[in-house]
Amino acid sequence: MAAHPGSNGSKAKAAKLRVFRGTAAGGDFQNYEVETYPGMVVLDAIHDIQAKQSPDLAVRWNCKAGRCGSCSAEVNGKPRLMCMTRMSAYPEGEPITVTPMRAFPIIKDLVTDVSWNFEMAKKIPPFKPRPRDADGNWRMQQIDIDRIQEFRKCIECFLCQNVCHVVRDHQKKEVFSGPRFLIHLATLDMHPLDTLDRREMVKRDFGVGFCNITKCCTEVCPEHITITDNGIIPLKERIADDHYDPVRWLLRKVAGKPRAHKVPAQPTEAGKTADISGRHRVDGGNGKGELER
Amino acid sequence: MPSAQSQSTSSDGSARYETHEHDVIIIGAGGAGLRAAIEASALGLDVGLICKSLLGKAHTVMAEGGVAAALGNVEPKDNWKVHFRDTMKGGRYLNQWRMAQLHAMEAPDRVNELEEWGALFDRTADGRILQRNFGGHKYPRLAHVGDRTGLEMIRTLQQHGIHTGMKVYMECTVTRLLTTPGSGGGSGAPGASGQEEGDAVAGAFGYWRESGRFVLFRAKAVVLATGGIGRAFQINSNSWECTGDGQALAYLAGAELMDMEFMQFHPTGMVWPPSVRGTLITEGVRGEGGTLRNKDQKRIMFDYIHPLYANETAPTEEEADRWLALSTSGKMDKNVRRTPDLLPRDIVARAIHAEVKAGRGSPHGGVFLDIATRRTAADIKRKLPAMYHQFKELGDVDITKEPMEVGPTAHYTMGGIRVDPETQQTRVRGLFAAGECAAGMHGANRLGGNSLSDLLVFGRIAGLHAGRHAKERSGLPSLDLGQIEDAAREALAPFERSSGPNPFALHEELKDAMQTYVGIIRTEEDLSEGLRRLEALRERAGTIRIDGNRHYNAGWHETIDMRNLLIVSEAMARAAVLRKESRGAHARDDFPDTDKEHFAKVNIVSRKHGDTMEVREVPLPPIPGEIKQVLEEE
């Protein structure tokens, strides 16, 4: 076998892992031991187990560089990207426990069914820009987009969704979009070019009112997006004031320069949204994108 | 038109397997696939988009530095002709000129269109899209968002795409294309590249990663947009998905592969710690002023200026630094030339390789990349935030204070599926390819930023022509039950064996063989040894045994990927043997010179012939006079 990345002469140490193995029907922890090497992250350990001990261990990952947001799980009970979590951050000799995200149904081992997030994304009416400037450009000052560029760093790891108590309360999943999509709505609301007024929807369909600013989402965000302070609270405030003063809202929205009028958003046209299947389908192509749960 | 799940009871397999019918299916949801799907949907067609991971996670999400387009926002002198010249020169003139031309002409529209769909690029002082310097681009040309441009691009396309009516099949892997023999009707024009007519595509066979259940797709046209093959190498910057699936699927279905000898090694991958070896450091670091130094703190690139670039490259540190100051403030002076740190990637990668070999490398076998002494800490954190975090969290290095250690990492494949430059159609009628899995646009070496623009330009063209092809056909092509049963048998075989090797171990051996024998510097002897090892691996891969069931089984998925990796690796090694010269990303120790006579005029093409891979030379398409003129202007 080829040289393992760790076999660079240094003495190998062993680490213990307790990994959840099972499906929606039930499961249990399994103990593993792996050799560690410099810089090793939890995802490396899981891959090592896959390669040498349990080839059918299920884990989701893509980039191993903290950029795709696929490898979300809970490490010792804390929501983490496994590829950005160093083994050396945990006390030597004590087992590291790796479990799937709690808020989503388990598919197998560390893989959960996150399709609810994709359903939620579809419900948000898309960006609708005002016309271009005369020369075909759209001028925006960097300072006016700094904040929304922060939100657009989101890698859709759904760790914030996983910790939010409103999302965990499954009853509310129908009427609350979770922090990830509240910051997406905030992005659209603050986008200097967008012309659609989604305020009613933010309250009615995406449940901004359910958020009671615990800031758990901000704490776990691997992109360090200040979800609550910069996104959700301003969104709440805008909706509250603007309820009384729409002119003020419009002025603020376009950074002091009134431009096009916002038009109220309609629920997205039926049949125009994508039908996203992450699991084998049972809907027989009815175009509604019902997912098996 | 709503997509239909077939109720047919015919003998074509749709009765036996879950079947979906579309006008067009797109395999791959990276930048190219999403752009193709958006275009085909815009024609009013029923589109299915299939990807093997979740939507929005494709490898494109990792792209950092930017997307190249001659917008002329920072340097008004920039235009498509300059971009075209840079691209051809970077590709050492092996590019399909027509693709390079279309790319340079259409990239600005494609980038502007992203803004229309909600993308937020960094801005110039007057509020337009900001552009940064990159290797081989004469002017600041890369539209970007800090160092997370790919994320911005994929999220924009995703958010736009899900409102166009397309149907997305996530975590669904295609293992075979299905074809109809002979002339299946339609207007599959033989390409301008002179490819003759072959079979027609009829659909695809695959499995759901979650359940392991098989699924059948029927379509009038298919677009492959499956990305690259970086996972064939030990040290690489790629996501797990980059296993050459599209190239292998196309090859097995009768299409041709081209330019496979050209594998780009990006000069700056992380070299330490081992866990992140190969992880990319964007060229944007050098675009923002970063310099490469050896262990004696000497700036290395002044010793490696390629003759092709001598006229436009600063020979001294003083001039190089003046150029940087001017170009970042938007005031260019044509008498001040570019820093050699921004020479094209093949040149920089070989320079680093040579420094390390000569014993002047850094402690962990790379060289130093220094931005800390070049820009303020605040600038670095603002312009390169992801790099800052990547090193802080994974490498224990603060790049605002210390240099990074970097070395070459397998990054991008210029080669891929041979397509018609106008339509992106392959030799198989109705089968199109775009993005990194297609060949022709980049020749012997790709310039940074030219891939994201390639995805947009050719994703759109492939979607458009696949859509037109589908519109011209009345019904779905018929399926051949034999092909379907073979595909199912092939996929299930590893469960039926009583013993056999472990797929993960075999993959390690493959990466090791490719890294050692088909790597950054090649010789006939090494390549032959590489081919011997690949042959032995292929035999053993045919005996892999998988335990457990089909439910989200990583070992099984790996086994299926191995077949694809072995095909593309073999194509790469065989093409590398045939090209007896050094050019662009292909460097032969036994033929160190560039051959202006013979190899300057041919592309190397491989194709399945029975059970063997046939490799041959094909002449480059002639360049028309007016385009030659554009190339000669300066």
Ligand SMILES: Cc1cc2nc3c(=O)[nH]c(=O)nc-3n(C[C@H](O)[C@H](O)[C@H](O)COP(=O)(O)OP(=O)(O)OC[C@H]3O[C@@H](n4cnc5c(N)ncnc54)[C@H](O)[C@@H]3O)c2cc1C
């Ligand atoms: C770290 C990094 C940084 C980069 N930075 C830049 C940059 O700054 N600028 C630039 O221009 N280029 C950059 N590149 C290169 C560029 O990102 C890639 O070339 C490009 O993203 C490839 O896009 P694609 O659409 O062709 O394929 P990908 O994005 O690789 O997408 C492939 C898709 O195909 C699917 N797929 C694959 N096989 C199958 C199958 N069998 N069945 C079903 N689906 C399948 C995958 O799930 C995925 O959705 C960078 C590359 C890396 C690694």
Ligand code: SF4
């Ligand atoms: S701050 Fe709001 S959105 Fe965030 S976790 Fe708490 S309740 Fe949920």
Ligand code: SF4
């Ligand atoms: S906001 Fe942060 S935690 Fe939430 S999905 Fe995006 S990146 Fe993850």
Ligand code: FES
């Ligand atoms: S694997 Fe992409 S974020 Fe961890």
